[in-house]
């Protein structure tokens with residue numbers, strides 16, 4: 053049987069990919085996967101991540117502290133944590149943004165999730181324009 057049709061070989065291949073990915077991931081990313089994204093992870097992948105964290109000397113206390121620091125975050129309709137649009141980190145806020153054609157032309161508003169680093173600032177109130185005639189009003 054071809055290795056592409058054999059589910060056992062495919063699974064082994066996938067786990068090798070996961071192992072290589074986990075080895076190259078930074079600890080903060082692994083902690084996010086082991087805590088925030090835990091519910092959506094494959095058990096076999098979680099075993100690899102947990103083992104890698106232990107081998108890097110990350111204690112269970114440190115993992116629990118990371119989970120507490122990240123908080124509940126923003127969840128999608130299925131109850132799974134959402135990722136930041138810009139960096140794939142755990143989202144902390146969901147805000148309305150413009151979907152832009154080629155990143156420029158605003159087409160329609162949509163909801164987007166952002167992490168604590170990339171969440172856009174709330175819109176500032178527009179400064180009052182001076183009425184025709186040049187009289188500036190304050191307040």
Ligand SMILES: [Zn+2]
Pocket residue numbers: 136137138139140141166167168169170
């Ligand atoms: Zn981000």
